[in-house]
Amino acid sequence: xxxxxxxxxxxxxxxxxxxxxxxxxxxxxxxxxxxxxxxxxxxxxxxxxxxxxxxxxxxxxxxxxxxxxxxxxxxxxxxxxxxxxxxxxxxxxxxxxxxxxxxxxxxxxxxxxxxxxxxxxxxxxxxxxxxxxxxxxxxxxxxxxxxxxxxxxxxxxxxxxxxxxxxxxxxxxxxxxxxxxxxxxxxxxxxxxxxxxxxxxxxxxxxxxxxxxxxxxxxxx
Amino acid sequence: xxxxxxxxxxxxxxxxxxxxxxxxxxxxxxxxxxxxxxxxxxxxxxxxxxxxxxxxxxxxxxxxxxxxxxxxxxxxxxxxxxxxxxxxxxxxxxxxxxxxxxxxxxxxxxxxxxxxxxxxxxxxxxxxxxxxxxxxxxxxxxxxxxxxxxxxxxxxxxxxxxxxxxxxxxxxxxxxxxxxxxxxxxxxxxxxxxxxxxxxxxxxxxxxxxxxxxxxxxxxx
DNA sequence: GTTTGACCAAATTTCGAATTTGGTCATAAG
DNA sequence: CTTATGACCAAATTCGAAATTTGGTCAAAC
Numbered sequence: 001x002x003x004x005x006x007x008x009x010x011x012x013x014x015x016x017x018x019x020x021x022x023x024x025x026x027x028x029x030x031x032x033x034x035x036x037x038x039x040x041x042x043x044x045x046x047x048x049x050x051x052x053x054x055x056x057x058x059x060x061x062x063x064x065x066x067x068x069x070x071x072x073x074x075x076x077x078x079x080x081x082x083x084x085x086x087x088x089x090x091x092x093x094x095x096x097x098x099x100x101x102x103x104x105x106x107x108x109x110x111x112x113x114x115x116x117x118x119x120x121x122x123x124x125x126x127x128x129x130x131x132x133x134x135x136x137x138x139x140x141x142x143x144x145x146x147x148x149x150x151x152x153x154x155x156x157x158x159x160x161x162x163x164x165x166x167x168x169x170x171x172x173x174x175x176x177x178x179x180x181x182x183x184x185x186x187x188x189x190x191x192x193x194x195x196x197x198x199x200x201x202x203x204x205x206x207x208x209x210x211x212x213x214x215x216x217x218x219x220x221x
Numbered sequence: 222x223x224x225x226x227x228x229x230x231x232x233x234x235x236x237x238x239x240x241x242x243x244x245x246x247x248x249x250x251x252x253x254x255x256x257x258x259x260x261x262x263x264x265x266x267x268x269x270x271x272x273x274x275x276x277x278x279x280x281x282x283x284x285x286x287x288x289x290x291x292x293x294x295x296x297x298x299x300x301x302x303x304x305x306x307x308x309x310x311x312x313x314x315x316x317x318x319x320x321x322x323x324x325x326x327x328x329x330x331x332x333x334x335x336x337x338x339x340x341x342x343x344x345x346x347x348x349x350x351x352x353x354x355x356x357x358x359x360x361x362x363x364x365x366x367x368x369x370x371x372x373x374x375x376x377x378x379x380x381x382x383x384x385x386x387x388x389x390x391x392x393x394x395x396x397x398x399x400x401x402x403x404x405x406x407x408x409x410x411x412x413x414x415x416x417x418x419x420x421x422x423x424x425x426x427x428x429x430x431x432x433x434x435x436x437x438x439x440x441x442x
Numbered sequence: 443g444t445t446t447g448a449c450c451a452a453a454t455t456t457c458g459a460a461t462t463t464g465g466t467c468a469t470a471a472g
Numbered sequence: 473c474t475t476a477t478g479a480c481c482a483a484a485t486t487c488g489a490a491a492t493t494t495g496g497t498c499a500a501a502c
Contacts, residue, residue: 031494042446044497053495108388110331149400156393157401164385167329172377179370180378183405252463263477265466274464 011049014039019060023100027057027114057116058123062217064102065124068095069210073203080199081192085139085185090178093162097171107167123216129155131209135202142194146187154185232270235260240281244321248278248335278337279344283438285323286345289316290431294424301420302413306360306406311399314383318392328388344437350376352430356423363415367408375406 017038021030032053036043050056075091076082082091096102104112105120113120133155139145145154161184165177182190238259242251253274257264271277296312297303303312317323325333326341334341354376360366366375382405386398403411 032496033494043495044446045444047496048445051496153393153397156389157397160385160389160393161382161401162385163388164381164383167384167388168377168381172374172381176374176378180382180405184401253465254463264464265477266475268465269476272465 010039010041010045014041014046014049014056015060015063018056019064019101022057022060023112026112027116030057032056054116054119058119059217061101061105061116061120062123062213064099065128066210066213066217068092068099068102069206069213071095073206073210076199076203076206080196083139083144083199083202084190084195085136085145086178086182089158089162089181090174093165093177094174096166097174103166103171106163108163124213127209127212131205135205138198138201138205142198143187144190144194144198146185158185231260231262231266235262235267235270235277236281236284239277240285240322243278243281244333247333248337251278253277275337275340279340280438282322282326282337282341283344283434285320287431287434287438289313289320289323290427290434292316294427294431297420297424297427301417304360304365304420304423305411305416306357306366307399307403310379310383310402311395314386314398315395317387318395324387324392327384329384348430348433352426356426359419359422359426363419364408365411365415365419367406379406 014035018030018035021034021038025034032046033043035056036046039046046056050059072082072088072092072095076088082088096106101112103109105117105124108117110117133151136145136151136154140147140151145151158181161177161180165172235256239251239256242255242259246255253267254264256277257267260267267277271280293303293309293313293316297309303309317327322333324330326338326345329338331338354372357366357372357375361368361372366372379402382398382401386393
């Protein structure tokens with residue numbers, strides 16, 4: 001068998017199986033053998049890709065995370081105005097809602113993620129948070145974000161709001177988040193011209209972030 | 222012993238004991254005997270006040286809830302400008318933060334409240350939510366709240382935001398909530414005159430609510 | 443070189459016995 | 473009489489050791 005391509009394909013198949021089972025039965029109840037069987041590989045093969053169970057399931061979530069970021073990059077590339085904070089939040093929120101496992105991650109769903117949750121925050125946060133802060137600084141420097149409070153504080157509030165929206169059931173409409181973010185974090189007037197001006201740099205930031213995440217995903221084995 | 226007064230006193234003592242143990246050991250691990258011993262009464266005496274364990278611990282939370290509402294009423298009575306939504310949210314948030322058990326309730330802290338949590342929402346919500354909506358309608362009718370969205374939607378968003386703030390660790394400063402609420406829910410200008418005008422009616426609403434809660438608390442036995 | 447499942451130590455589950463607990467009520471105290 | 477109590481019991485919980493399952497490895501098969 002041609003190794004190079006099939007290898008990545010097989011990894012995807014395993015991740016698909018793991019995702020499916022994770023969502024259906026939760027982390028605690030999903031065994032490596034279940035995953036291997038569903039992916040139609042031997043148990044040992046799973047360990048050819050990830051060094052242990054935890055890493056496998058973290059990779060499932062990391063993959064979703066990468067996908068969501070990729071969607072974001074695509075969207076911004078197609079429409080620079082999407083870099084507006086309220087718009088970007090809305091898009092990201094809607095995309096997370098479409099992925100139950102990511103939502104479980106953001107909403108601290110212990111039932112499905114179990115002991116994976118603490119490890120998760122230690123895995124995704126560092127780089128992401130950094131890129132996110134840089135993005136906000138960029139907006140602030142261009143009158144696209146309120147500047148009467150330090151970005152550090154805005155981040156805290158934003159995370160609280162996002163968490164609240166994602167943990168609510170049913171989750172409020174994305175448009176409501178956009179509206180809330182616009183009023184709570186943006187200046188009264190948001191300049192279209194300046195949005196276009198910052199879009200390229202913002203795009204760069206997100207592309208970097210997605211590249212880092214993808215690298216971490218591949219560095220699985 | 223003089224029954225009338227001592228009875229209420231004893232109930233308070235039992236609730237104090239229950240609160241202390243609930244906070245320290247959590248609902249699952251706190252037994253009625255523990256509570257009785259700490260309150261210096263026989264186990265049977267506890268059942269002279271509440272019909273079962275669950276009702277006792279719900280009463281603990283209900284009492285905190287009443288106290289917080291009472292503080293709110295006092296504050297508004299002393300300063301009518303406190304009826305401003307952002308200010309009132311800030312006060313209420315700060316007061317809840319001071320009471321770990323209430324915070325546990327709002328933040329869905331399963332560890333300390335366990336199986337009490339679902340019952341709790343069924344116990345506090347109905348009346349409170351109603352009074353809260355009425356309060357918001359009152360504000361909206363007086364240009365003290367944005368009117369471009371139905372109050373029903375604002376409630377959903379507010380609850381999400383509040384939940385997010387209370388569940389965050391560490392919880393953001395109350396001033397940050399006030400600021401967020403002001404921007405997300407209030408019109409650009411909030412008239413001091415109109416605040417004073419609606420304060421009496423708002424006060425009435427909250428006094429009614431606190432009376433209802435207090436009644437439910439006394440209807441314990 | 444690649445994949446696998448038999449294998450094993452460690453973790454989890456099982457399940458009946460032992461203990462604890464929620465709730466009652468006959469009795470004691472006043 | 474009223475009020476408070478703790479012994480009492482069924483039900484729930486915990487315990488513990490045996491049985492089972494699982495994560496992870498690796499010698500053998502391919």
